[in-house]
Amino acid sequence: MTQLDLIDRKIVAALMEDATLPIAQIADRVGLSQTPCWKRIQKLEAMGVLTGRVALADPGKLGFGLSVFVGIEAADHSAEWRDSFMAAIDSLPEVMEAYRMAGEMDYLLRVSVPDMAAFDDFYRRLTNALPIKNVTSHFSMERLRFTTAYPVNTRDR
Template sequence: MTALDLIDRKIVAELMRDATLPISQIAEKVGLSQTPCWKRIQKLEASGVLTGRVALADPLQLGLGVLVFVEIEAPNHSAEWREDFTRAVDTLPEVMEVYRMAGRMDYMLRVAVTSMSAFDQFYKRLTDAVPIKNVTSHFSMERIRFSSAYPVDTRNR
């Protein structure tokens, strides 16, 4: 883990809020001039703190109005099954996120699809690709809050 000072944390917080801000605005918000601010951003990218800059899209505007959280129970916990599962989910573009979990389920997937029938097709492709002991799907009724910004502490300590 990279140790971040207050200015680094402020830069990261600003970029997570809006990665399209010009360097001049970020520098002003964090109390630096442009060149040192740009050098810090480059350092944050090189160290892996900043992993990319993307545009966030509204899934409804893209026709992806069905969000499903899929719980997977593995038939076993072998390295071979994990590798097969990882390869399988990598081929399914509907899978937005995959987490290996502790607790009663082994994996949690966040899946975005256009419709219930599209989810059924996804489910068939997933279960045909790799043996799975149990699948439980939870359909989101409403997205109440969403953020891609982590809660970075920008207070002076």
């Protein structure tokens, strides 16, 4: 884990809340002048703490009203299968997130599609791409909470 001081943590928290904030506002929030604040942001980017700045979009307003959590049980655990699996999910733009898991399932995907017909198409393309032992799909009825901001401690320790 990268050790960040209080000012770095405050900068990261401010940017996770709103990456469009002007440097002047961020600097004011963290108690720095603009140039040192900008240099810290550049350092945080170079260290890989800040990995990008994006706009968040409402999936429903973009036509992606169905979120599905797909559990995958691998057909085998060889390097070849894993490589094929990575290639398959890289070719499926509906996969928003993918995790290798411990426990009952080997992989968990978060998939966004417009509707059930689109999910059925996704499912067919996924299962045609490689052998899978088991696929379990869980359909989200409502998104109750969503954030991309980690709960960074912005108090002096």
